[in-house]
Amino acid sequence: MSVSPNPKSLLAELVTAHRILVAENVLDAFGHISVRDPQSPDTFWLARALPPSVVEAHDFLRFDLSGDPVAQDKGPLFAERYIHSAIYRARPDVHSVCHHHAVAIMPFCLTDRSLVGVSQTGAFLGNGVPVWDSATEFGATRMVVETPDQAASLATALGSEAVILMRGHGATVVGCGIRDTVFRSVYACKDAQFQYVAAALGPVNTLSEGELELGKVPSNPAINRCWTHLSALYQGTDQTKKGSIA
Numbered sequence: 001m002s003v004s005p006n007p008k009s010l011l012a013e014l015v016t017a018h019r020i021l022v023a024e025n026v027l028d029a030f031g032h033i034s035v036r037d038p039q040s041p042d043t044f045w046l047a048r049a050l051p052p053s054v055v056e057a058h059d060f061l062r063f064d065l066s067g068d069p070v071a072q073d074k075g076p077l078f079a080e081r082y083i084h085s086a087i088y089r090a091r092p093d094v095h096s097v098c099h100h101h102a103v104a105i106m107p108f109c110l111t112d113r114s115l116v117g118v119s120q121t122g123a124f125l126g127n128g129v130p131v132w133d134s135a136t137e138f139g140a141t142r143m144v145v146e147t148p149d150q151a152a153s154l155a156t157a158l159g160s161e162a163v164i165l166m167r168g169h170g171a172t173v174v175g176c177g178i179r180d181t182v183f184r185s186v187y188a189c190k191d192a193q194f195q196y197v198a199a200a201l202g203p204v205n206t207l208s209e210g211e212l213e214l215g216k217v218p219s220n221p222a223i224n225r226c227w228t229h230l231s232a233l234y235q236g237t238d239q240t241k242k243g244s245i246a
């Protein structure tokens with residue numbers, strides 16, 4: 001396997017993504033976001049097992065698509081690293097993966113209420129995010145994806161979608177890059193909140209099939225505006241000026 005030099009700008013952007021996702025209450029003490037290495041696409045970068053609030057660039061390790069670290073040994077490792085490896089293996093179009101247990105998303109992991117797109121920035125959720133139930137194939141678990149078989153099952157259930165909910169557990173979000181995955185992670189939580197706040201007022205009006213179709217892929221200007229805003233809020237600098245990779 002060829003191993004490219006440490007891609008500093010990519011990992012700097014991944015650090016910023018951690019800061020944003022913690023500040024936006026997507027990640028807390030748990031959860032993680034990774035990026036596929038563009039120079040070595042059969043590998044990806046994921047932090048060693050740390051709270052995302054303290055992750056720095058030197059904490060990232062390169063993993064292969066079996067979920068094993070390529071060379072570095074900075075352990076301990078996330079048990080759930082297999083979520084990332086299984087999805088990168090199944091989805092060549094995916095270049096970043098975020099797994100989280102956000103409070104905003106959990107009600108849809110605990111009830112039969114479907115998470116759907118209800119706004120401009122949530123239309124990518126479509127008319128119902130799929131839900132994976134670990135118990136269907138694996139019975140009682142610790143509600144942690146900790147084996148390659150469990151992760152492969154999750155990746156199969158994800159299919160070609162961008163978001164999958166995990167019953168009693170959380171969500172996994174994928175995108176074509178770090179910024180896209182951050183956008184989807186943050187705005188899936190916002191649309192989730194819209195839905196249960198609105199439900200207190202009355203029946204929720206969702207987007208039409210035509211509106212969902214028009215909004216199913218977030219635009220690059222929207223993704224970049226979101227990134228510029230959130231990175232300025234939470235890091236105090238504009239990462240678009242640093243030549244980082246979207």
Ligand code: MN
Pocket residue numbers: 080099100101143144145169170
């Ligand atoms: Mn988890």
